Amino acid sequence: MDHSRTVGLLGTDDMWRERLERAVGAVDAPDTVFAVSRAGRRTLHCGGTAPPPPVPRQDLRYEIGSASKAFTGLLLAQLIQRGLLTGGEPAAACLEPGRRTEADPVTLAHLVTHTAGLPALPADFYRRALPAWRTNPYGRYPAERVTDAFLRHRPRHRPGTRWHYSNFGVAVLGHAVAAATGTAWEELLGAHVLRPLGLSGTALRAEDPKTDAVGHGKDGRTPTLAFDAGGFQAAGAVRATPHDLLTFLEAHLDPAGSPWADALRAVRTPVLRRGRGHRHVHTMAWFRHPTNGGPMYFHSGATLGQQAFLGFRPDTGTALVALCTRRFRARDSFIATAYALLAEE
Template sequence: MTTADLTRLTQAAPGATAVTLAVLHGGQRHVWCHGTPAAGARPTTPATAYEIGSVTKTFTALLLAQLAAQGRVNLHDPIDAHLPRHHRPRTPGGAAITLLHLATHTSGLPRLPPGLLTRALPAYFTNPYAAYSEEEFHRCLPRTRVRHRPGTRLTYSNYGMALLGHTLAHATATPYPALLTETVCRPLGLTATHCGPPPTGQATGHRAGRPLPPFALPALPAAGALRTTAEDLLTYLHALLHPHTTPLTHALLAVQKPRLRAPRSRDHLCLAWNLRHVDGHTLLFHSGATRGFTVFAGFAPRTGTALAALANTGPRLGGRFVQCAYTTLKRLCGS
């Protein structure tokens, strides 16, 4: 592992002013940083915060698994057991959506809540979801018709993962941000991981080379609102590689268990994590993005290798950043 890998990632993220590569390999932690978080700022460090987009979903899945390990919910609970009647989507024949369906994208819910795109259009290229409130999310739930019978099709759904966070909050009478902090982040020592306002020193996101405001996702925090640092991501990945050294042993093992096979693929889906067998290794990984950031996180349990790559530029058509990070992880597993 050399700084050449950071150089390749930086080249794969045109428009980024800050890129961070964090690696666990051979029992050692390494972090390489490039650039500055914002114009005129001090150089990027391992403590620079980034928006991680859909990598948030892996934290929400771990929250579900830990609440299940504590006996506070069950993976097979129908959401109706925890939600008020006026917060329930309509399903074919009244079939139940379970917490497991939400965590594996098999609920039948669409990718986004009804009406969200309409509200997002005026700020689509900057901060599209900031004006969509939690109250609107609640109002759209009973108007939503589930497209397929729950458990029958894999359809990636931000809406479904957001509903999972919403349901867990109702089940525990605790708002999602506080619930995630007390149940997952604090026990794992993740002091810089949260979905609150951006901290001082967070990198400024960019799209096509232009700076963007901090991403806001008030109605769907469980689907993509987390901010964190390379240091915290390494601690998180270390816990996934060594679950028996943490207070969340059973939950960390549960999120790595394959739950279903992706259609027309040899890949499997765990609780949020993608699982792939390649070159004799098992890789678990997830990518994430907001309008101004792109992130990849992955690990290989058998080799004890993990990698997080973060850039303060949004995804672009034909972008190579996530693929470059995945390829680097795969190569490290063979070294």
């Protein structure tokens, strides 16, 4: 049975309400939220195969997994704009002051753009995570193991020459930035991104079972434990409400109206182009694809029991948040549905 609710702020656009309702209906998950902001008007549609939770779905905090990297990219851009970092710092020297710098060191910029020559995960990650693979794999790999694995790793390719998506690399970035600034990652994110943008419904760990959405396994019925990012906070620890995520995206749509304008513009700037016809464009924080009207920026993410999609289009002033509480599975329609909704807008 499907239980759904549509909420409009500052007026509801009938066309968007219908589109969001269809999108929610296309996703088979216990809880699903599709939320759009267009020219300052917000419309949300919630539904799912499970009965409505005690707290309305649009007020729950959801795990966004790798979409957390959009927050990490903006934080790094802000620190660079403020002159606290340059992006060119060798990560190893940040983590181990006095360490001899190699001829071609891995820099913070290499880490955030996935060009550091690192694998997706450390070589010994799977061995350590396997006993808790279905419950808490990342939690078994703490910060000190992430940094130690990086300091021992020898890239196969010269940094900056090849792109390979790496949770490992962005996790290292978080620890290197914290070491270079002398400030814990959680405090950096709070001071430079969350509090300035008013994101009071965003955190790096589960805090309240009444307000944190519960994930589910591939069967859509078995509840999963709250995601523990372990030493990978910068790569995937963020959990947030749909409204906080819309606020985050709205700041990207209107940089001129923000005191962080330079950083918000910086994370739109292409830093890497790859693939046939250079279709795949990357910024410090986003994937960027072309549309008929202009570029769209997006990032998706997943944990053991939830999925997320964040995206925005400057040409139409549209931001889209999509969330669901079911683990990704083969032929899953969630990401494709969210991507198409924004790309075809």
